[in-house]
Amino acid sequence: xxxxxxxxxxxxxxxxxxxxxxxxKYLLLSSFGxxxxxxxxxxxxSYLDSPVTAVFIASSIVxxxxxxxxxxxxxxxxxxxxxxxIPLVPGSGMYYTALAIADQDFEQAAATGSETLFIAITIASxxxxxxxxxxxxxxxxxxxxxH
Amino acid sequence: xxxxxxxxxxxxxxxxxxxxMLKNGGETYRVEETMCYILRSLGVKHAESFVTPTxxxxxxxxxxxxxxxxxxxRIRNRKINLTAVSExxxxxxxxxxxxxxxxxxxxxxxxxxxxxxxxxFLKAFAAGLLAASFTMLLGGSIKDFMPAFITSLAVQATxxxxxxxxxxxxxxxxxxGFVAAFMAVALAWLGMxxxxxxxxxxxxxxxxxxxxxxxxxxDSISGDLMSGTARAAEALLIAVAIATGVGVGxxxxxxIL
Numbered sequence: 153x154x155x156x157x158x159x160x161x162x163x164x165x166x167x168x169x170x171x172x173x174x175x176x177k178y179l180l181l182s183s184f185g186x187x188x189x190x191x192x193x194x195x196x197x198s199y200l201d202s203p204v205t206a207v208f209i210a211s212s213i214v215x216x217x218x219x220x221x222x223x224x225x226x227x228x229x230x231x232x233x234x235x236x237x238i239p240l241v242p243g244s245g246m247y248y249t250a251l252a253i254a255d256q257d258f259e260q261a262a263a264t265g266s267e268t269l270f271i272a273i274t275i276a277s278x279x280x281x282x283x284x285x286x287x288x289x290x291x292x293x294x295x296x297x298x299h
Numbered sequence: 300x301x302x303x304x305x306x307x308x309x310x311x312x313x314x315x316x317x318x319x320m321l322k323n324g325g326e327t328y329r330v331e332e333t334m335c336y337i338l339r340s341l342g343v344k345h346a347e348s349f350v351t352p353t354x355x356x357x358x359x360x361x362x363x364x365x366x367x368x369x370x371x372x373r374i375r376n377r378k379i380n381l382t383a384v385s386e387x388x389x390x391x392x393x394x395x396x397x398x399x400x401x402x403x404x405x406x407x408x409x410x411x412x413x414x415x416x417x418x419x420f421l422k423a424f425a426a427g428l429l430a431a432s433f434t435m436l437l438g439g440s441i442k443d444f445m446p447a448f449i450t451s452l453a454v455q456a457t458x459x460x461x462x463x464x465x466x467x468x469x470x471x472x473x474x475x476g477f478v479a480a481f482m483a484v485a486l487a488w489l490g491m492x493x494x495x496x497x498x499x500x501x502x503x504x505x506x507x508x509x510x511x512x513x514x515x516x517x518d519s520i521s522g523d524l525m526s527g528t529a530r531a532a533e534a535l536l537i538a539v540a541i542a543t544g545v546g547v548g549x550x551x552x553x554x555i556l
Binding site for chain 1: 324325326329379380381382383384385386388389392416417421422425426427428429430432433435436437476496499500501503504505507509510512513515516517520534538541542543545546547549550
């Protein structure tokens with residue numbers, strides 16, 4: 153089960169990496185981040201039964217993966233984070249919201265829609281948490297340019 | 300080199316580097332940082348930049364100049380090419396380290412800008428793979444693999460030419476969502492696949508605004524509230540467009556089934 157999840161998450165992220173032109177030398181590392189993030193999400197979601205919390209933990213893991221790699225190989229953290237979070241992006245939430253609106257079930261649409269929005273915000277919060285901490289540890293401020 | 304012309308040339312180089320980064324999906328604060336690093340490495344001490352997702356403003360006011368320079372660059376089309384962003388980043392590192400001369404710089408940047416990335420065929424295949432894998436991840440059965448793959452190819456075949464021919468991203472994404480719903484239903488009608496839902500969700504994953512969402516929050520947190528808001532609006536509009544396309548598609552097709 154976990155292995156199957158890992159495999160398809162890896163394939164999905166790899167596909168995304170190619171569509172968005174991740175440099176060839178980082179394809180595998182970048183896809184791996186997506187797979188780790190997805191496994192984390194699935195595990196915590198089945199344990200806590202709270203998608204939002206699970207997404208938060210998973211996106212923090214993806215952020216951590218990106219930060220570690222970007223320090224190791226001196227390239228942009230974005231290259232690892234953008235594909236890495238893709239499995240977490242709530243495509244299904246968007247779909248079920250649209251479906252509910254099409255069925256004129258507006259209560260359901262509001263419920264799914266707001267959960268989808270929260271998940272999107274949570275993904276970014278996890279990433280931000282890690283990148284702010286790493287900046288703190290590495291002693292670099294976000295805007296360090298003085299003219 | 301003619302010293303009087305130097306600041307202008309430096310500004311043009313920095314601006315071009317920033318433009319490539321921004322139009323390929325770089326965060327605005329990173330574009331500002333990169334341009335300032337490049338300018339400083341070229342000896343321009345007094346410069347200020349203001350970058351939003353839709354345009355770059357850059358000006359310098361060197362004491363050795365009679366007049367201040369300022370350039371505005373409008374960014375109309377944004378796509379995502381992380382290789383270009385990464386290459387401009389290493390370009391700016393080399394520039395700061397003094398490994399590239401001012402005369403070589405434009406050539407290097409033009410080469411980065413022109414480089415196309417993976418072939419269209421590979422990208423289409425990757426999009427299909429991505430969609431099919433998502434369908435599996437979200438609980439689809441192995442029977443849904445091929446329908447998701449084909450649906451995603453159809454979505455790409457719709458979205459790519461529309462985007463290239465100047466259709467707004469809103470209309471393009473509506474079309475993408477519609478084709479996803481249409482193809483998934485059509486393939487299920489032909490007896491391929493078990494789950495229309497999972498097939499559609501998988502194929503719209505190639506359209507979802509993941510980059511816009513992440514960059515929106517990153518920009519906002521780093522204090523670029525204008526950029527953050529602009530990108531959040533972009534993300535929301537894309538999501539609404541996809542949902543509209545899928546919703547309309549299903550609404551039209553459901554009575555037929």
